[in-house]
Amino acid sequence: MQQHKIDVCLFFSLSGKEVKKLQGSIASDCVLRTGGECAVAAGFQSVRVEKKRKAGRMSPIQNATATGLTPSSSEEASLGTSVVEHIVLFKVKEDIVPEKKDEIFKSLQGLKKLDGVLHLTAEPVLSVKSFESTLVHHNNILCSLKFQCSKPFSFCKKS
C-alpha cells in the first residue's frame, strides 16, 4: 500500500439535464484556479438509486423542502449531519469475463444491508479524466449550484 497525499475530494451527483450541461462545459468543469498537481475524475452511472423509491410519494426534493430530511430511510443522514464517504476505484483485469464482473460488483452492492451503511453503489466507470493544472479561469460556467468540498482523512492505493 502506497500512501498518497490528496488534498481535496469532490463528489458530484448529477441529474440527466445537468449531465448535458456538464458535457457542454467539460473544459470549464475541469478548471481549478490554483491548480492541482494531479487530479483524477471518474464518472459513473448511479441508476439503481432511483429504483428504490416508492411510487406515489412526493418527489424527494419537494419532500426535503418540506421536512429538511431525506425521504428514503430512517437511517439516512439528515441535512447537516456528518457522514463518512468511501470511494474505491478498481482496475479489473482484462481477462475477467462480464459474468464475473457482475458477480463482484453485485456482491459488493449487497453489503448495503450492513449496519451503518447508508448508501452503496458499485458501477463501471464511464470515463476517467485527468486535468491540466493551472487552467483558465472558469467564468463561463453554465450554472452555479452549491456543492461541498471535503478534506479526506484516509487514502490508500494498491499497486
Added chain:
Amino acid sequence: MQVQGAEFTHVLHGRYKDKAALAAYSSHPEHVSIVKNLVIPSTTDIMALDWESQPNGLLDAPFRIGRIMFVKVKEGASEEETKALENSLDEFPSRSSSLTLPTT
C-alpha cells in the same frame, strides 16, 4: 500530462453513518470474504479514499451520474491559493456529495 488513474474500470461509492460504521463494514466477514475471494484476484489496482462530509441535500434523489475528483494541490501553494481553490469549487456546474435543495 499523463492521466493518472485512467485505467480504472469500476468505482464503488459508499456512505456510512460514521467512521465506526465504515470500520465495521471494512472488517465485516462478508466484506473481507468478497475482497479476498472476488476483488483481489480480479483486479490489478485499487485506490480507496475516505472522507467526512456533511451532505447538503438528498442522497436518494434521481441523479443519474456521479463524478468524483481527487485533487492534489501543488506543493508550495499558499494557504490563500488553497482557499481560493476551495472557494472556486462553488462555481462548478455540479452538485456535491448529494443533491442540494432548490433555492427557490
